[in-house]
Amino acid sequence: MKLLAEIDKVVATGKVVASADDEAVADIVIATITSGISASFYLTRAQAAVIKERFWTPERIRRTGLRPISPEETERIRVELGVRVANFRCAPITCACGHVYDAFDFIQQGIREHGLDVVNSVFSLKDSTFLQVNPSFTPICPVDDQKLIRTHGADDGFEYDCDEYGGCCYQE
Numbered sequence: 001m002k003l004l005a006e007i008d009k010v011v012a013t014g015k016v017v018a019s020a021d022d023e024a025v026a027d028i029v030i031a032t033i034t035s036g037i038s039a040s041f042y043l044t045r046a047q048a049a050v051i052k053e054r055f056w057t058p059e060r061i062r063r064t065g066l067r068p069i070s071p072e073e074t075e076r077i078r079v080e081l082g083v084r085v086a087n088f089r090c091a092p093i094t095c096a097c098g099h100v101y102d103a104f105d106f107i108q109q110g111i112r113e114h115g116l117d118v119v120n121s122v123f124s125l126k127d128s129t130f131l132q133v134n135p136s137f138t139p140i141c142p143v144d145d146q147k148l149i150r151t152h153g154a155d156d157g158f159e160y161d162c163d164e165y166g167g168c169c170y171q172e
């Protein structure tokens with residue numbers, strides 16, 4: 001069977017493929033977020049939608065400061081970095097130097113660490129969304145190279161979300 005052969009190939013790379021109904025998948029992902037374990041999930045859009053609905057409550061959005069980036073910043077990311085994002089939302093962090101670390105800085109740092117091709121391929125997945133849970137990522141201010149700490153929670157990291165990308169979720 002073709003699907004099993006594909007799964008066999010994926011598992012051969014050391015990854016796991018799991019199957020459950022969407023609510024159960026959401027339970028697993030939410031439990032992973034809460035546990036603090038770092039993991040990446042490739043989810044269907046429907047599964048990602050269920051998780052985002054449950055994770056990004058209005059209260060959490062208010063507390064984290066997650067907000068949509070401006071059309072100008074979206075355009076600057078496309079023109080200067082060569083990455084197309086849609087409805088990108090993130091929680092900016094203000095550095096002690098006054099610089100506001102925002103979506104542009106985050107995507108620029110992602111390109112520096114992983115390369116433009118990797119960043120673009122994540123944003124252009126057709127049927128799946130890539131969700132990072134508790135990733136170890138330290139935002140670095142591009143002005144003075146300071147490591148930035150999220151304003152809520154004691155951990156570092158950068159919270160974001162967008163339509164074609166599952167985004168990232170942290171334990172609180």
Ligand SMILES: [Zn+2]
Pocket residue numbers: 095096097098099141142143144145146
């Ligand atoms: Zn700075």
